Amino acid sequence: MRETHNESFLASVLGHDSPPAHLARIVIEEKLRTAILDGRLPAGTAMRQQELARLFGVSRMPVREALRQLEAQSLLRVETHKGAVVAPLIGDDAADAYALRILLESEALRLSIPLLDETDLRAAEQCIELLETETDFNEMGRLNRLFHMALYAKTPNKRLLDLVENGLNEEERFLRFNLSSMGLGKLSQDDHRELLQLARDRDIEAIVKSLAHHLNRGVEAISKYLEERKSAELASKTKGTRARKNSLARPAASEKSV
Numbered sequence: 735m736r737e738t739h740n741e742s743f744l745a746s747v748l749g750h751d752s753p754p755a756h757l758a759r760i761v762i763e764e765k766l767r768t769a770i771l772d773g774r775l776p777a778g779t780a781m782r783q784q785e786l787a788r789l790f791g792v793s794r795m796p797v798r799e800a801l802r803q804l805e806a807q808s809l810l811r812v813e814t815h816k817g818a819v820v821a822p823l824i825g826d827d828a829a830d831a832y833a834l835r836i837l838l839e840s841e842a843l844r845l846s847i848p849l850l851d852e853t854d855l856r857a858a859e860q861c862i863e864l865l866e867t868e869t870d871f872n873e874m875g876r877l878n879r880l881f882h883m884a885l886y887a888k889t890p891n892k893r894l895l896d897l898v899e900n901g902l903n904e905e906e907r908f909l910r911f912n913l914s915s916m917g918l919g920k921l922s923q924d925d926h927r928e929l930l931q932l933a934r935d936r937d938i939e940a941i942v943k944s945l946a947h948h949l950n951r952g953v954e955a956i957s958k959y960l961e962e963r964k965s966a967e968l969a970s971k972t973k974g975t976r977a978r979k980n981s982l983a984r985p986a987a988s989e990k991s992v
């Protein structure tokens with residue numbers, strides 16, 4: 735069977751290796767997730783079950799399951815007529831997403847803080863220490879997520895914890911590409927230290943306030959990013975067809991800032 739253009743692109747990114755049948759879903763999910771997070775599969779890339787099944791030499795079922803997981807993590811989204819595609823790095827509703835995160839994570843903190851033990855607090859502290867010297871943006875995004883998750887670790891409501899983790903995964907993806915341009919490094923570390931101290935003090939009201947402050951910095955950075963993206967799009971539109979073609983072929987300049 736002839737490969738489509740999309741299929742040969744996927745093959746060039748993902749390779750042709752067939753996973754063992756019993757691991758198919760996990761391997762496929764992990765491969766796609768990594769390629770989306772590190773930008774090798776850009777926003778808008780079509781993820782068709784049939785193409786992926788052929789590429790990995792598996793049935794459609796594990797592919798469908800893997801795609802469903804990635805969709806739940808907001809890495810894919812379903813578009814009319816196109817099916818599942820790689821989701822944009824950050825949607826226009828990002829500020830809403832942060833507002834929701836503040837609600838969810840405040841509740842997770844309230845439930846978790848009284849139950850945290852020394853191991854959880856040490857895990858959070860270790861993330862702060864590692865962030866001090868880390869220069870790789872992928873790793874910094876991951877450590878930020880692990881730090882916050884350590885503070886929520888004892889939340890007894892697993893559904894709440896899943897929602898919280900999805901929000902953090904979404905942020906991690908954005909941070910990987912934009913940490914350098916946002917200049918958040920030092921500020922975030924001060925916030926993180928304060929959060930840890932308040933967790934040790936078991937001061938729930940203060941830590942909830944401090945978290946809102948921390949996440950609002952993210953809202954500001956993302957709003958700035960979205961404004962810049964809008965004006966870049968506007969500028970390329972006024973430059974005529976040629977410029978428009980280029981901007982479609984490549985991600986916006988600010989998305990490649992690392």
Ligand code: NI
Nearest residue numbers: 878882922948
């Ligand atoms: Ni943080």
